[in-house]
Amino acid sequence: MTAATRSGQRLGAIARQRELGLLVILVVLGAAVTLRAPQFLTIANLSQVSVLASVTAVAALGEALVILTRNVDLSVEATIGIVAYVVAVTLESHTFSAPVAILFGIGLGLLLGIVNGVLVAFLRVPSIVATLGTLSVFRGIDYFIAGSHQVPLAGLPEGFTDPARSDVFGVPVFVLVTVILVAIGTVILRSTRFGRQVYAVGSNPEAAAILGIPSRRVVFTAFAACGALAGLAGVMWVMEFGTINGTAATGAVLAIVAAAVVGGVNIFGGSGTLAGAALGALFLGFVANALPLIGLSQFYLQAIYGAVILAAVAADALILRRLQRSRTRRSGR
């Protein structure tokens, strides 16, 4: 067994521990909050938290995929916003039926993701600059087409927002969608050529290029998939909130990146899982829900997102450094 695969397995083990650790923190946090505010641990509240977290989680899956390739997508919130508005307004004007509108929303997200993918993978603009630019462009287009118009809940067809409020055998539909997406994504990442290429490009782009891995195509696909998932999140946003204007999802990118990073998706690329990103979203949803229950204002939320990102990244760096030190020691150097 070579050192590389061994360290790869160790990294995987640490990533799994991260998910376990996050679960433990969730349970402890839940218990602590419940002691102060018993209404936290009710089926109604928990399902509300998990439904809300699902919207972030779906977008975080795409973000995780992009981060795995050592890039970042800051434009997801604008994609969610523009898709949410376009879907809502086409439903209001009866241009599309509900299923067509949903497909159209995902397709629009895919298109915006492709724009990012072309910029980063083929025009070689660093992802931070490219997506900072498209964040401004997409949001500008969103404001432009929306103007001061707002689609009210009553403007949507009857039953369109039901998926956000219904469940299958007690499991909310949104949670089910997220779990299915995580399952599909995990199979793709683990068992297909593309999945292995994603991890290869993220852990060592130069080595991946030497091995003949089409890294540009991999990065392009990751951005396109991220766009499509953000599109789906936009559709879910409409179902969840009902009333939509041009400012939907403003500022959501921080929660989405934080979810992926706190879920153990390593910002240095190449390690992390989709389940972790989804758990990260659930964790942040818990925190957001628990704050008012323990008497802290919502203003703390933004600071907590920031602190969580910093803590998670610092932890990743510490783990990586320790791993490398032990690897050099074992190989006798």
Next chain:
Amino acid sequence: MTAVTTSATPRFGWTRSLARWETLLVVALLGLIVLGNALSPFFLTAGNFANLIAALMEVAIMALPMTLIVIAGEIDLSVESAAGLASALLGFLWMSHVPLPIAILIVLAVGALGGLLNGLLIARGGLPSLVVTLGTLALFRGLALIVLGPIGVSDFPEAFTAVGFGHVPGTVIPWPFVIFLVLAVVLAVVLHRTWIGRHIYAIGKNSGAARYSGVRVARVKVGLFMLSGLIAALAGIILTSRLSSARADAAQGMTLTVVTVVLLGGVNIFGGSGSIPGVVLAVIAVAVMQNALRLASVTVEVQSIALGLLLILSVVIPTSAHRAKSAIERVRGGRPPPPDSVPRGEQRIPSVEEEPS
């Protein structure tokens, strides 16, 4: 400033393209001025010039340290929140009856501390600046909201608001523009005429080689991020003074414009090249562009689209031109692809392995 970059990069021909980039900027600027003049008779008046420049001064001031940071191969996304935190803190301190001079000193110190946090995590912790400053982007804004909440403080004394709003006596030159010019001259001298500047370029070109040549990479980077935090706080104070209102959501979205100005000024996003005069030119170009768009009654939404496109284009055009040029040279000389035909961002990936343990 050309002398410094020329001596540092004789092979890449980057200096020549940079010079051409600046020429391009001047031409674009002249075109915009002609266009603006055609749009409105008020465009070329001194009063309009004062207005168009005053509205962009916070961005311009924050763009100066950002220039040094990008040249050193890093980025600071947190500046807008640092400015917001400064505004909120100033409002809070004034509300709590702290004398204004002391309040301003505290705010500046907090700004520098925030920058220190960024710098330590990035330079000592070996973390990517992109994610660290994304984290502090949220953290500083959150702190601003915690400090001041959703309220606005606006009962500042006139002597204070005069700084952001007033002009140099007898002229139409706004005070913030004077502050910007002084800062620009100081930082231009530091960057283009001192060893500190040479170290910054060396770090941006090849941080490993710089370290082995005796450059204290971590110390320089911590210093740069502290400077960025300090100046962002200064920009926050100026903004508060100009709007005579302190708010927790001040300066929201400003980072985009700051980064756009820096990259439009010809600073290489992969680090290692760029100049303060170029960025000053870009500040004026963006100010003129925004003013012309406003005079043409273009909506704010379209302006935001234009700004985003400008940001992307100011990276796409030089990189594509560079790649096309090296491809042509390769074909002409019948040589194998040179190593610099691979964009430098793909070559030089910051990883923990490169950091000193």
